[in-house]
Amino acid sequence: MSWIERLGLSVPLVQAPMAGVSTPALAAAVCNAGALGSIGVGATDAAGARAMIAAVRESTRSAFNVNLFVHTPPVADPVLEAAWLAWLAPSFAAFGAAPPQTLRSPYTSFADDPAMLDMLLHTRPPVVSFHFGLPAAPVVTALKQAGILLLATATSLDEARMAQAAGMDAIVAQGIEAGGHRGVFDPRGPDDALGTLALVRLLVRQCACPVIAAGGIMDGAGIAAALDLGAIAAQLGTAFIPCPESAADAAYRQALAGPGAFHTRLTRLVSGRPARCLANRFTALAEQAPPTPPDYPIAYDAGKALNAAAKARGEHGFGAQWAGQGAPLARAMPAAELVATLNREIHEARTPAL
Known part of the structure; x- marks a missing residue:
């Protein structure tokens, strides 16, 4: 069978x-x-x-x-994590927020x-x-x-x-x-x-x-x-x-139906592991010479916090809007x-x- x-x-x-x-x-x-x-x-x-x-x-x-x-279970690295949070601090500040003081493995x-x-x-x-x-x-x-x-x-x-x-x-x-x-x-x-x-x-x-x-x-x-x-x-x-x-929210659905669907990006910025998502404000941070992100899923803790800060101010371009290269279809x-x-x-x- x-x-x-x-x-x-x-x-x-x-x-x-x-x-x-x-x-x-x-x-x-x-x-x-x-x-x-x-x-x-x-x-x-x-x-x-x-x-x-x-x-x-x-x-x-x-x-x-x-x-x-x-x-593989993540290895905590306080120095690396502090550097990651410091690099993200301006993005948090743009939405009137501060990055978390420490990161956890969610x-x-x-x-x-x-x-x-x-x-x-x-x-x-x-x-x-x-x-x-x-x-x-x-x-x-x-x-x-x-x-x-x-x-x-x-x-x-x-x-x-x-x-x-x-x-x-x-x-x-x-x-x-x-x-x-x-x-x-x-x-x-x-x-x-x-x-x-x-x-x-x-x-x-x-x-x-x-x-x-x-x-x-x-x-x-x-x-x-x-x-x-x-x-x-x-x-x-x-x-x-x-x-x-x-469970995709309205912003995710709208982004998938928009021009960003034609431009997916493979990035580690969101979670610390390579993942393909719609091009958005989070993926654009790759142009700012990011340091090495913490281990997955510790880096995700920072990504989720930044997304929450952005959404609180009406910005939905920092979500994990995962999508494959066939997204326009x-x-x-x-x-x-x-x-x-x-x-x-x-x-x-x-x-x-x-």
């Missing part, structure tokens, strides 16, 4: 687990339309994740995906969160996926023994081989075009920045695990192309941001309608012209 058949999917599509954007309502709507809906719980604790899982299950009986961050890595593991083993979501790295072998074993299918993001062949060796059931091949955080295991190491097309084909040829294509795909023609390259499905994130079920419609549209486009793209 194939991975798609095991999950009962009728559409070879995964809605990306965008933490803070992909709500239980969005995931459930996608699931009920025949694709794999996802929630991202890397920005909450075990209790919050449990509530999100329960909310999904209240609205669907279909399989869904729960995504976790497995980043997100706990799944690698250091036994309560999250206990919750997953108790609730047993059908699919669990990992971003930024892989959990320890005993954790993988425990989840698989609970009957949970496991996915992991890979941005290179080396990462994909590690994911396969760790026992992942499928690999999400994240191309450089993708919106949001790069899934690189080591953000300070070299990054070949492979595009989705090249990465998918490379992993299909070199790995035994099924491959899910991710990055810059926005319509059924793109999904069909990924399938033709050997992927079993495609993961789309930016395409679902305009859906009414997403985004379409605003309910999630179920989008899935149906994508499925129709897949069949149209793969049906030979008479």
